[in-house]
Amino acid sequence: MSAVLASQNAPVAEGTNGDWLMVDGYVTTKFTSVGDTVSVYALTKGHSGDATTTNTVVTADILHYEDVEAFDLIVNQRLPSGGVVIDTVVLTPSGAHEDDPAALLWEGVYTVPLTATGGVYGASITAEEGNLVSTDDATQIPNALRDEIESVLQAIDTTWDTANPMMDIKNVFDGLNASGQGSGGWTSFVDDASRQPGLGESAQLWNNMIAAGYNNPSYDMADGARFLEALLDFLESSDQEAGMAFLTGVLVYGDEFPLPRTLDDFDEVVAYMQAFDPIENFTRFAGTDNFSAAYDAMVGSDEWEGLSDALDNLSNNEMVFASFQTVLRNIALLSVSAHPEAIIDGLEAWAAPLADEDYGNMTPFQRLVYGWSQMDVTVQDLDGDDFPDEILWEYELLLNTTEGLQWQARMDASYPHVSDGFDDFNTFDVDVLTILRDTTEDPAWDDAGNAVQDFLSWAANATLSKELDWSRSEDDSNDDEDGDDGGSEDSSDTWEEVIFDGLHPVETLALNKYKLDLGFELYFECEGCAHSDTPNDFNMSVTDSSGQTTNVVLDEKLDRSTHYIGRFTADRAGAEVYTFSQPMAGWTPPCVDDGCTVSRATLEFESLRPSLLESMATEANEELFVVSALGVLVDADETVPVATEMDVQASVYDAADGALFGAEMDSALLRISPGLGVSAAASLSPNGDLMFDAAGPAVQYSGDDVDGVLDVTVEPRQTDNEGEPLDDDKAAFDGYLSASGDAFGWNLSSDVNAQVSDSARGVALFTTTGITDDGLEFRYEHEAPLPDSPGCMISTMQMWSQGELNIEWTYGNFRSEDGTPYPYASLDQVDIDYGDGSSFSSTAPMDSGSESYSYDTSDGTTEHLVTVQYTTEHGHVNDLSFTFDEDAGILIDDDGEEYHTSYHQPYEDHRYCQLKGEQQSSTPSPAIIDRFISEGPFEVLDQQVLTSNAQGTVNLTAMPPHTGAYVNIVQASHTDALTGVTRTGIGFNIAMATTATVGLSGMDIIDHFAGLPVYAANVSGISQSVQVVASGLE
Structure with missing residues (x-):
């Protein structure tokens, strides 16, 4: 046997002369046992000849994937990452595929040896001809994705090792903490700074400085004085120790954080994360008693303990069915229990003084934070490098007043440790910012950024789906450089060509057996365009790496004058790079001279065949199969009445030793009752x-x-x-x-x-x-x-030319989600104040109207505050105000970002006038959650890990509560005491629970087969009367 590493081969191989070879392998036998056969197939394209003349050779390496168990593959859809070659099968061609004459079908048979240990197996199918070698196996795409992810992880980890700022920042805070510890503790520090009695001592000088901050109107430094008081209170409180412990703990934790370099390292990451308890650190602060009690109550609850145990089981791949159900159930129960609300109440109680600015009831830590947030701050960049060299807080300015300097002189002379401590405190913000700047500017981050960009590019090509948006620039203006008024005859000068950013080349990969097949969709909004102004189609070119160009026509959809669709299909699969031209580049509609504009446009394209990532699960499972090395028989009555005991017996054996003693049997009983879905x-x-x-x-x-x-x-x-x-x-x-x-x-x-x-x-x-x-x-x-509410008002402001403003309004119904109009109060008056002394008023306005106004562009005033008021018959006033610049247009404030535009509509009819439909939500009680699981369409009725007895059996007893199918799944594992080899097997049984029974009389039961009775007629004459009696069908 030999280990198989992640293969660099792909299903598509390409030669330098344009020759190519593709293989697509699959296994049709998904479950088998030792001694049985597995059917292996392959399809090739690009091969020579036909089934009788081809020079292509196709083989299948049979692999055993020891890193994944059968249960894990079936239940969790976990894919293997590497396997061991245990055999090789030669496939023979059988003829062209019935649906694709260009594809040649190959067949082979693998016989599972009696010595197989069982588990997950697969076939790695390779086609060879000349110098071309193509391979299709279950791990290619998952391992390619894994390699791409791990390249990013490794780059980030390497960069973090170089640029990690955590210990440098910790050293800054350690230096601050040493100021108090070196003087006998923080209480002694505070005593020396502010409590030493006597004339000219720290108490007098400190109080003078604080009083000056509060009371001297020429200083106006009350916030600085309050912060200094809060700082000393904090230093001698328990919050100081809690804060430093929390801060340094986080910094050390971050410094030693085991950033994963491979996907397998995440287990270590999870274990490390669990070792740090942020809740415990937070509850060290004063005022967190209620929060701590609520959190402890939740952690001590049965639901939390059950959830923790279930998660541990899932991470260890144990009791998978039951643990998954427990996780869902307990999360639901915790979400509707009193625990989350109690925790939130506790957190809100702690934060309430801060939220309410109730300084008197704040904890020392909260007073410090609040005081800091209230101070004025001056940031000085002394060397022009756009980085602060000094950050002066208001308390520092107070320290540099006459009273503050007197206090500092006393500290320098008598209590230098206090002076040193304040010097360190005054500069720690710049010190930390400097460390963070040096970290972010570390050149090592370029490597990490390049790795992320490479991954994003790979992922984009592996998904083949994009949506590119374009919108008209908001800073356009209709005035020209010569200062002319820019009427309609110059409108073509303001036409903005539609160019989609992000229309990058697409790279197809040899891993994907599907050729590139893209569907394009283009649509845009053209203001002022008629149907005759838009073309019947747009054209875009697609060019491959050899320079071959294909024209793609984007045809207009029926009845949609600004909506186009098109398609591009490559000649074949393979590694290739395609570039695209801009479909709307160079297009100018006839109406451009009348001022029409495209405000926004969208180009979408997506793969019409499975992308690489979409095909990963199916392509991987095509070559996998499960071998049961142990015989596992699951025996139960095929039918059983509801609410009566159902006995399930599982037996494990092998051909040589017979029944196996001491085998681990993971037995799960699942209920499937589709009829209960609606009621649940x-x-x-x-x-x-x-x-x-x-x-x-x-x-x-x-x-x-x-x-x-x-x-x-x-x-x-x-x-x-x-x-x-x-x-x-x-x-x-x-x-x-x-x-x-x-x-x-x-x-x-x-x-x-x-x-x-x-x-x-x-x-x-x-x-x-x-x-x-x-x-x-x-x-x-x-x-x-x-009732009697105002209607929906849509206002539109436009700058038609320099100094010319047009205001349009449309007043009508608000509408329900289905379009039903609501009654509205009539419009009684429209008033416009143009901001230059001129105005417009109408006491009998139409529901739709417009007013234009030309400003005097020679009076030296270019900016005007315009106010529009709409008044209904019931006195409701709907007003809006905006600033109009005669040269630049309407001033817009978009989340703090200001710009000018020639067109502005605050609300869009389809979003503003059409109201949302009914929204419904509900929160079930724990009893309802329990019923949803126990009376729903699916339930894990029981799952146990048992050990087989001397007869190789285990027993599971359950009482079906509902009608439906009861699936018994058993996975057995047995380790040979002499060889240490572990073999696995899997078996299952399906039983039906019913509320009705059918009985026969006049016949004898002579045996049972598969849980069903076998009847025979004891006939003494030429006929026998048989009665069929059904019960429970009422």
Whole structure:
């Protein structure tokens, strides 16, 4: 036997003269035992001749994969990484494939020897002809992915070894800590700094400095004084020791962190991560008692302990079925238990003084953090290298006042350790930043960055799916360099060509047996374009590495004038690089002179055949098979009534020794009841439907399972129908309501009329909550406008030319998710203040309208604050303000980033006017979670690891609770006491549990076969009366 390393061969081999050879191997026998045969097949392309004349040779190396068990392969879909060659099979050609005449079919047979130890096996199929060698095996793609990932891991680990800043930063904080420890402890340090009595001593001078910070108006340094007080309080508190222990612990932990160099190293990483307990370190701080108690209660719960044990079992590949079910169940139980809420409450209690700025109730650590955050800071770059050389906090400025210098002089003369400590503290921020700068600028990071880029490029080629977006530049302006007004005759000068960034070459790999087959989709938004302005098709070229170019036509989709599709298919599979031309480069529509523009465009392409990563699981499993070296018989009645005992007996044996004593038998009993799926899913939602009526507003609930009453809250709408936040939405309800109804609904018509004025009405979020008799907490959310609310206003601002502003408005219905319009208050008045003393007002506006205005471009003022107000019949005012620059256009603030544009629409109709549909969520009780598992469509009824007796058997007894199929899976493992060789085997049995029975009378039971009775008629005459009696079918 010889070890097989990760092969560099691939299914596709290419010669220098354009000749090529591809092989695709597979095994049709997936489960077998010693002495049986395995059918091995291969398909080749690029071979010479036919089945009788070909010079191609195809062989299959049979490998034993010892790094993965059968259960792990079947249950967890874990793939092997390397195997051992145990035999070789020569395949013979049998003829062309029936569906593809260019493919030649090869066949071979492997006989499993009686000495096989069992487990996961595979075939590595190789085709050879001349200098061409192509190989297809189960580990090629997984190992290629593994190599790419590990190259990144190794580069990062090597870089971290060079650039790791952790110990350097720790040395800075160790130096700070030494200031207190070297003077007899931090309490002595604080005494020397601020408590020594007497004239001219530290207490007097310290108090003078602090008082000056608070009280001297020429200083205005109250925050600096407060920070110095908080600093000394912190230094002699238990929080100082906790903070330093936590900080240095984290730094040492990070310095020694075992960054993985291979995927196999992650086990060590997990073990190392578990060795550090951040919760324990956090609970050393003052004020964390409630949090600590809640966390300890969760960790000590049965659910947590069961979860931990199950995770350990899964990591060791033990009790896989039962452990997986336990993990899901206990995570669900913990999520709905009181523990998470108690932990959050404890954390919020600790953080509450900080959140509320309640300085008096803050812990010493919180006062230090809060005081630091309140101080002014001055950052000085003295040498112009864009890096701070000095960071002066407000407390440092206080130290340099007259009072502060007097205190410092006393420290220098009598308490130099205090002076040294403050000197170290004053510079530690720059010291740490310098270390971090040196770390980030370390040239070693270039190697890590290159490794990441190489991996991302490989992954992109292995997935073959991209979406490239283009959008028009936001800083465009219609004025030209000569200062002309830039009318429509110059609009072609502002046309922006569509060029997709990221349209990089695609590299196909020899590992992929599928030829490149890409589908393209191009679509864009053209403002001002008519159907006649867009072409019937676009063209893009695809060029391979030899220079051969193929033209791809992107045809217009029917009835979609800005939507195009196309396809490119390569001649064959293989390693190749393809480059693409820009499909919209050079295109200018006829309407460009009228000012039409493309605002955004998207080019998508994806592989129409399986990509390398998509095919990994199927391609790997094609060559794998499982061998049972031990005989495993699982015996149980084929049918059994529900709620009666079902006995499962598993026996393990081999051909030489017979029954095996002491074998480890992992026995799992799985229930599959598809009929229970609907009822299980129904248990996670209330029985009835909630019917929402915005006209009330009111809700009616059709179920009868509500425990108590339904509660409702009404709040302003916060997001559009795509979840994006709506800041300062003028059409949103301005207020808050809460009420309770009964078990069948609520009605807020009187509450709205009594508590909400017409001018405060708008789009609201209605949240209905309740709890069912079973303990299911449910929540429904509906968006709708309150009665007499304003409609949906869409405003559009455009700069038509220099100094010319156009404002358009469209006023109409808000709509439900299905498009149903909601009534709205009529528009009563439109007012526009152009910011230069001019205005527009209409007291009888149309629901859709526009106004244009030309500014005086010669008056020296180019920037104007424009205000637009829309007023409804009920006095609701919807206003917006923006700054208009006569030369640059409308000023936009996008999350703090300001720019000018010639076109701006604050809200889009399809996102703003169309409201979200009903949103439902529920939180099941622990009892419901238990029922979902025990009464759902799938359940691990039992799993045990047992040891076989002298007869080679183990027994498992269960009582089927529901109808369905009961699958008994047993994996056996036996180690020979003399040779130490471990052999494995697997067996299974399927039984059915039913509520009904069928009996025969007039016949005799003479035997049983596969758990079913065998009947014989005891006939004395020429006929025998037989009765069939069915029960339980009612």
